[in-house]
Amino acid sequence: MNTDDLNFAYKVRHALNEKLDDLPASTTDRLAAARKAALARKKADAPARVAARKNVLAGMASQLFAEPLSWLGRMSVVIPLLVLVAGAAGIYQFEQEQQIAELAELDAAVLSDELPLSAYMDHGFNAYLTKRAQ
Incomplete structure (x- = not known):
């Protein structure tokens, strides 16, 4: 009700x-x-059914190979976590490579231009380089 x-x-x-x-x-x-x-x-009160799951945390290592279905169940949790970690590492690596490529391009542009040495001492030029690097 x-x-x-x-x-x-x-x-x-x-x-x-x-x-x-x-x-x-x-x-x-x-x-x-x-x-x-x-x-x-009136119908007799039926006892409430409670779905209790088996504990799969610490202390259950001895049953890892005893029940093949529970082992497959554990792998169904571990495999997606491994894929997630590998994906995050791949994204981090890609971002690092992109940043290195951008800095290399900026360095090549600065080195290919014929600038007087006083330009490198100018604070405005340093601010320009910093702004362009971001």
Whole structure:
């Protein structure tokens, strides 16, 4: 039952309980008999089922090769993690190579131009090189 159904049931019960003293005895007896019959037909409470998973953390190393399906289950977690680590390392390596290539291009451009030595001492030129390197 959802919340609205429970609220409605409580309101009906409260309304019936308010007028209980005004009912005739024959109606009260019929209601009591109907309640007993309803309780007799009520299904027994079934125990709640709980899905418990087997612990696969520390201390389970002895069962690694005992159950082949659990070993495959562990590999289904390890393999994606390895792929993720390899992908992250590949992306890092690619970014490093891109940065080195950009710096090499900037160095080649600076070295190929014929600049006087005083240009390298100028703070504005250093700011330009720093801005271009980023």
